Amino acid sequence: AQSVTQPDIHITVSEGASLELRCNYSYGATPYLFWYVQSPGQGLQLLLKYFSGDTLVQGIKGFEAEFKRSQSSFNLRKPSVHWSDAAEYFCAVDEDSGGGADGLTFGKGTHLIIQP
């Protein structure tokens, strides 16, 4: 079964500093990969996605992610964080190629804290 690992439960970053959130997945082929963000009491907002092509993908709010097949990783980055980036971040995998699968598989999430 596929799985997603986000090794960092909490990360604290100073405002204006760079950010990298780690995500590793376990799956035989290349699945569809996503990063979502969740603010307290809210649903999930899609930041970016990868399903083929260029391994560096750009998303909303200045985020980008790089897919590395050899490391089974899909790390999220931002060059300079803002206080409004404080939230929970989820990496997700979708192995569905049209034949049916068990929906999105999510990591446990990384809670991002921004220090002033």
Place this chain on the structure above:
Amino acid sequence: KAGVTQTPRYLIKTRGQQVTLSCSPISGHRSVSWYQQTPGQGLQFLFEYFSETQRNKGNFPGRFSGRQFSNSRSEMNVSTLELGDSALYLCASSLAPGQGQGYTFGSGTRLTVV
């Protein structure tokens, strides 16, 4: 363009009761998925519907069920509620499954079972 709408936003039920949650997808989206989010288990897939048919179901007991209507709106039902069913229930929609487009999520329904 309206997003995914979930109603109600908050719900308090008593153990043993049943509950129905509603989800209206983005216009034109025909796939609707449901997820349960709890602090202990995180985000877990419940089921997915496409063209009024359940495509797949996650590892949840039969007390959890759902359906999709011809206008793509979906409902999920939980019967004989247990305290452990307290969670945020999220609905997500996409144009169609298996195309890697990603899913748009609603704000969720917060269910508290007492």
